[in-house]
Amino acid sequence: MEVTKRPGGRSARVRDAVRNATLAELAEHGFRGLTVENVAERSGVHKTTVYRRWGSVEGLIADALELAAHEPWPVPDTGTVEGDLRGVVELVRSGFEDPELGPVSSAFVAAAMQSPEAARALHAFFEARHDQSAQVVRRGVERGELPVTVDAREVVRVAVAPVYYRLFVAHEPVSREDADRAADAALAAARAGVL
Amino acid sequence: MEVTKRPGGRSARVRDAVRNATLAELAEHGFRGLTVENVAERSGVHKTTVYRRWGSVEGLIADALELAAHEPWPVPDTGTVEGDLRGVVELVRSGFEDPELGPVSSAFVAAAMQSPEAARALHAFFEARHDQSAQVVRRGVERGELPVTVDAREVVRVAVAPVYYRLFVAHEPVSREDADRAADAALAAARAGVL
DNA sequence: GAGTTAACGCAACTGGAGTTGTCTTTGGAA
DNA sequence: TTCCAAAGACAACTCCAGTTGCGTTAACTC
Numbered sequence: 546m547e548v549t550k551r552p553g554g555r556s557a558r559v560r561d562a563v564r565n566a567t568l569a570e571l572a573e574h575g576f577r578g579l580t581v582e583n584v585a586e587r588s589g590v591h592k593t594t595v596y597r598r599w600g601s602v603e604g605l606i607a608d609a610l611e612l613a614a615h616e617p618w619p620v621p622d623t624g625t626v627e628g629d630l631r632g633v634v635e636l637v638r639s640g641f642e643d644p645e646l647g648p649v650s651s652a653f654v655a656a657a658m659q660s661p662e663a664a665r666a667l668h669a670f671f672e673a674r675h676d677q678s679a680q681v682v683r684r685g686v687e688r689g690e691l692p693v694t695v696d697a698r699e700v701v702r703v704a705v706a707p708v709y710y711r712l713f714v715a716h717e718p719v720s721r722e723d724a725d726r727a728a729d730a731a732l733a734a735a736r737a738g739v740l
Numbered sequence: 741m742e743v744t745k746r747p748g749g750r751s752a753r754v755r756d757a758v759r760n761a762t763l764a765e766l767a768e769h770g771f772r773g774l775t776v777e778n779v780a781e782r783s784g785v786h787k788t789t790v791y792r793r794w795g796s797v798e799g800l801i802a803d804a805l806e807l808a809a810h811e812p813w814p815v816p817d818t819g820t821v822e823g824d825l826r827g828v829v830e831l832v833r834s835g836f837e838d839p840e841l842g843p844v845s846s847a848f849v850a851a852a853m854q855s856p857e858a859a860r861a862l863h864a865f866f867e868a869r870h871d872q873s874a875q876v877v878r879r880g881v882e883r884g885e886l887p888v889t890v891d892a893r894e895v896v897r898v899a900v901a902p903v904y905y906r907l908f909v910a911h912e913p914v915s916r917e918d919a920d921r922a923a924d925a926a927l928a929a930a931r932a933g934v935l
Numbered sequence: 936g937a938g939t940t941a942a943c944g945c946a947a948c949t950g951g952a953g954t955t956g957t958c959t960t961t962g963g964a965a
Numbered sequence: 966t967t968c969c970a971a972a973g974a975c976a977a978c979t980c981c982a983g984t985t986g987c988g989t990t991a992a993c994t995c
Contacts, residue, residue, distance in 0.1 A: 554962055556972065577854050582952070591974050596953065598972085651853070654909060658850040659772050664911045671910040703925050706905035707898055714849060714904045715866040715897070716859045730898050730929035737928035739921065749992055751942065777982075786944050791983065793942085936995105943990070949983085959974070965967085 562588040563595060564612060567605045572645055576652035581605070603660030610653055610666040614673050626685030630704055631728040633678050638708050638724040654713055675701050682735070695735045703740060704731035757783040758790060759807060762800045767840055771847035776800070798855030805848055805861040809868050821880030825899055826923040828873045833903050833919040849908055870896050877930070890930045898935060899926035 566588035570579050579602050585592035599605045621632030641647045657667040679697035686693055707727040711717045734740045761783035765774050774797050780787035794800045816827030836842045852862040874892035881888055902922040906912045929935045 555960080556962080559973075580952075592952095593954085593975080594973050601953090655850075655853040657911060658846070658853065658908060667909075668911040671912075675910075699921070702905060702910070703898075703902055703922065706901035706909075706922075709909045710897060710901035710904050713853060713908065714862075714901075715870075716852060716863040717866075726894070726934065727898065727901075729934040730926065733929040733932035733934045734925035737932065739924040739928045750990080751992080754943075775982075787982095788945075788984085789943050796983090939992100939994080941990105941992075943988105945988080946986100948985075950981105951983105952979105952981090954979070955977085957975090960972085962969105962971080964969090 559588075559590050559594065560598075563590055563599070563605070564609055566590075567609045568649060571606075571609070571649045571652045573648075575648045576606075576655040579605070579652065601660075603656055603663045606653060606656040607660070607663045607666040610663065610670055613653075614666070614670040618674070618677060620677055620680055622681075622684075626681065626688070626690045626732060627729070629681035629684070630700070630732055631725050633681060633701065634704050634708060634724045634728040635721060637705050638719055638721070641708075641712055641719075651713075654709075678705075691732075691735050692738055694738065695740055699740050700731050700735045703734060704728045754783075754785050754789065755793075758785055758794070758800070759804055761785075762804045763844060766801075766804070766844045766847045768843075770843045771801075771850040774800070774847065796855075798851055798858045801848060801851040802855070802858045802861040804844075805858065805865055808848070809861070809865040813869070813872060815872055815875055817876075817879075821876065821883075821885045821927060822924070824876035824879070825895070825927055826920050828876060828896065829899050829903060829919045829923040830916065832900050833914055833916070836903075836907060836914075846908075849904075873900075886927075886930050887933055889933065890935055894935050895926050895930045898929060899923045 563584060566584045567579070570583055570587060574583075581595050581599075581602060582592050584605060585595045588595075595605070599608060619636070621629045621636070623629050623632060641650055653663070653667055653670075656663040658664070675698045678701040682691065682695060682697035682700045685691045686695060686697070704727055707730075708719055708724055711719045711723065731740065758779060761779045762774070765778055765782060769778075776790050776794075776797060777787050779800060780790045783790075790800070794803060814831070816824045816831070818824050818827060836845055848858070848862055848865075851858040853859070870893045873896040877886065877890060877892035877895045880886045881890060881892070899922055902925075903914055903919055906914045906918065926935065
């Protein structure tokens with residue numbers, strides 16, 4: 546994306562300013578409170594510029610999302626699949642509890658439900674996340690803790706799904722125990738050979 | 741909710757007209773395309789009235805959601821837990837593929853992410869759904885297919901979660917096989933005693 | 936069946952999101 | 966250095982979601 550003919554200097558500064566402003570606004574006011582005008586004012590960039598380059602709030606979010614997708618994320622390494630997978634799920638859960646990251650992450654999910662552009666960006670984001678997280682499952686297979694037939698990415702999906710389901714669909718609280726149980730369930734299914 | 745001092749006659753007609761118009765608009769244009777003005781015009785009710793009684797688009801959705809929560813839904817009865825749980829998950833999956841129900845259901849999920857009011861309504865909705873669906877698990881326990889210690893509602897959650905996760909979070913397609921696998925995974929975990 | 940008032944209809948208004956046309960700045964190439 | 970075009974700034978405008986004040990209708994009460 547972003548086929549800019551002038552990547553240097555002012556354009557780059559503007560882009561960074563807008564991205565940072567987007568994240569800051571998102572953290573403060575969430576997706577509902579995100580407006581192009583506020584982002585423009587906060588970044589010091591004129592609103593017409595933001596409209597022309599990003600088009601809308603969804604565009605802003607899609608752009609910020611691409612940034613986030615490239616950021617590395619700390620895959621746990623406790624020595625056992627149980628510990629690692631629990632760690633991954635707990636990382637997800639606690640991320641949404643964080644007053645800084647929580648609103649931003651939630652905004653991403655919300656935006657993707659309304660904008661195909663943001664949906665594509667979020668899809669790519671999770672594609673990357675699944676790949677990274679699947680590592681803990683693959684290590685488990687290498688250690689002989691899991692059958693070689695397991696679909697590592699699918700195990701990750703099944704493990705984290707209940708957390709997202711509770712948060713964004715059923716709108717129930719998610720405790721640490723809930724997260725652990727979800728990880729354990731995915732693991733049990735993998736051991737039983739259904740994943 | 742809805743402490744109406746004049747539940748009869750005109751007020752009731754207005755309420756029904758608006759509810760139906762909301763569902764119709766939702767089915768046609770989805771959550772993004774839902775506006776108070778369109779609902780007002782379609783229902784033949786003046787927009788001021790809609791604004792005063794429902795407040796906003798989210799209010800309209802929350803109201804429609806309460807209706808949906810009370811509607812019974814066909815819990816499968818195939819004779820085995822496998823069949824029943826697969827049936828439940830497949831019912832969820834196919835529901836979102838349905839050109840009629842799909843957009844409406846998706847709109848509910850989307851609205852709940854932006855409005856506490858809709859979130860509460862959706863929470864109640866899933867509370868009811870979980871209760872009804874848990875029946876298939878309880879029957880499995882009675883038949884001796886599952887240990888008596890299982891948390892029936894939790895099994896349901898883990899079973900359907902991957903479908904919602906794929907659809908609304910990771911934005912991946914969900915095949916029938918994916919749905920079956922999710923049901924099987926929850927079942928395997930239940931048999932292993934982790935749910 | 937007459938009075939009361941909750942609920943609805945109507946029209947005019949407000950505010951802010953998004954657009955358009957034009958001028959100015961500046962990055963990059965010759 | 967010079968030049969040109971891409972990208973940004975600015976102001977003025979459009980348009981529509983949401984509001985307000987007031988008149989009208991029709992449920993409920995006695």
